[in-house]
Amino acid sequence: MLRYFLIRLGQSLALMFGVLLLVFMMLRVTGDPAALMLPREASAAEIEAFRERMGFNRPIIVQFADFLSKAVVGDFGESLHFRTPAMTLVTQRLPATVELAATGLLFAVLIGVPIGMMGGLKPGSAADSLARLLALMGQSIPNFWLAMLMILFFGVQLRWFPTFGRGAWNSVVMPAFVLGLPVMGQIVRLTRSTVLEIRSEDFVRTAYSKGLEPPVIYLKHILRNASIPIISVIGVQFGYMLGGSIYIETIFAWPGMGQLLQLAIGWRDFPLVQAIAIFTSTVVIALNLLTDLVYAIIDPRIRYGF
């Protein structure tokens, strides 16, 4: 167990290093990072002064070492647009994105698991068709299109929800639903197939013959065993939702990290883009690690075979 954890941790750290290297190279691959970061009217003198100040003239190894040492403590320099530390801007926006991703995941699980279960327990039934339809929709509907439709219908026509922004309690409903829909689709499909598999297992037949009530069987035996792959999907998906909510946040004017990233790219605000990219990568890698650990704890069969 410990060995498994250490190996996974080592892998995660190596991955982090790779991400940092990639982000570092991103700025320099086109040649002159100073020219990229300054507005186009900047004079040659201004560019040179900026280069001096940012240390772009030093040997690349020195720059990378400096970058690494600062990245570890979360110092990504100042945002070019806001003139305030980049990391502070990211952490300010974090709660909004977490709220969105968590609510989205909640929708996905609370709706997806029961429907998937229903489909798995009664394959071929109407409930099953619903489950399969939901899975298909979730995976194929483009999220920005759905977002705009929902804004127009539920926001403008019905006035059930605010059309934008993070404010009243119901402002999170539409964006979270749209964000969670693809995950919902995945969870429905996965739950359905896992339940389908499990219900024909011997121990389930034993439970039925023991005379247990169906609800007890569904929850205590079937769902518990089906939850293993579901948990791993949830863990991974949460990470992606945290990092991939750019479209949703932009369309709904939701003040999260995704919207900040979209704006930062437009402003060519490299320190800010770097900060967001690295922060999000860290979160995704950490979540993956955590999921694997939880997985290993639940299922003692998971180990490394050496």
Next chain:
Amino acid sequence: MKAKLLGLLAVILAVSMIVVGCAPASTPQVVEKVVKETVVVEKPVEKTVVVEKQVVVTPTPGKPQPKGTLRFALSGEPNSLYIPATADKNADIAASQLYDPLVFQDDDGTIVPALAESWEVSKDGTEYIFHLRKGVTFHNGEPFTADDVIATWKYGMGEGSSWPDRYSIAKSVEKIDDYTVRVTTDGPKPLLLVTMHDFWSIIPNEYMEKVGLDGFQQHPIGTGPFMFVEWVKGDHITYQANPNYWREGQPRVEKVIFRFITESSTRVAALTADEIDLTKRLTAEEANQLLSVPGVKVIQYPVARIFYIAFNNLTTGKGLPTEDAKVRQAMNYAVDVDAILKSLFGGAGKRAAGFVASSELGYGVVKPFPYDPEKAKQLLAEAGYPNGFKIDMACPTGAYSHFEEVCQAVAGYLEKVGIKVNLEFMESAHYWDLEAKKELPPLFGDSWSDESGEAYNRLKGALGGWDAPYSSWSDPKIDELLDAISKEVDRDKRKALYEELQVYMQENPPFIYLYEPYTFEAMRDRVMDYHPRASEMCYLNKVWLATPE
């Protein structure tokens, strides 16, 4: 067994589809068919541009109290509310409501007193004496005096300022007494007052010293019609009416809330659902859509930006036929800009008559080149190119709305009169890089905006020759006129110079003049007296809401 059969069928189906798809196309047979074509006649939609609803409001006796909350949706979050640090229009609009400058530029361009009641200019135009308004206080109660003017100037050139040259345009700012200031410049600077209107937003000296720039950014203080209440990052900025504002009867709304919505379709939805009152920067399609929404009015106006195709007589264009004025005139006659505007922008653009925009000083003395391909061919023949010639052209991608198509259209029109254009597209950052080094082909497309109400900066930037990085054309007569403009402090005399310059630039055009883009804005019916400028700036002190909530 059944499964196997199904499987076989599936395979046969798949294979047959592949075979059909890959088979060579059969020889078409000519079959006479009577095709009924329904021709859709496009009826021009009557577009009412300015829908001003007459709302009769009986004036309440006594001093009118500011009423209601104006919810303004910006297309992006301001980066700062400290004027020297503002990076874009959104920041400019939000920040300006907090301050006043010494002088203000009115809707029609004239400079009127603001925090300076009056001023005198020396004969040589290098010395200004401003007499400051007495009895004005900042939002925190601090009285406004000459020290604040000096502080504004000093901080504007210091750290945290992105526009130091807008303050260093003045060589010195001295206090003569508490309510008199002397400003001197190095040689006459006709744009000093306009620059002061734009940038010299007076900040409180004592407060700034006490809290420093960081503290100021957390809670900015000015003398303006609105006071800062809060800024919830990423979400909104709230302002409160300044009860002690020195302009009587202003502001007329109680609160202003700025929301940040980057997606324009969401701004449209929010406006339709009455969640916001006012928004800018909509597309022509969205504006059209909003015309049919009850409770909403739409306005459009040309922005002070000119799109053009530039000629080159400094580097790549040397020795080419385009050096001949007749050829350049011909090329102006050859392009049907109206047709381009109609088909690409639905007519939402204004023909550029020259390099001075319709809202700028001196506009109106020349008319845009009419579309006359015959005249173009005639001029080309006169210049010695009856069969046209070949030339290279470049266009940036992803920089401006529909600009790639505009350039293609221009190339097409030129081809019709015999000029074969080899059009190259480039990614915009790379493009501007080359433009700055004057390495672009002898024809290239670009645009230039100017917010000072005068075309000088635009002219200098595009025609400064070797002095201006993005310029590809130099003409000594233009240099001479620009020089005179830069030294002429009297507004009327400057107007005459701009007019002379425009006439010259029609006979000797350094560009193919294209258009000024339109911008679209929309608001709820209740928003009154909202008057944006061609620079997209708007001042909210006079705005009021007809049915206050």
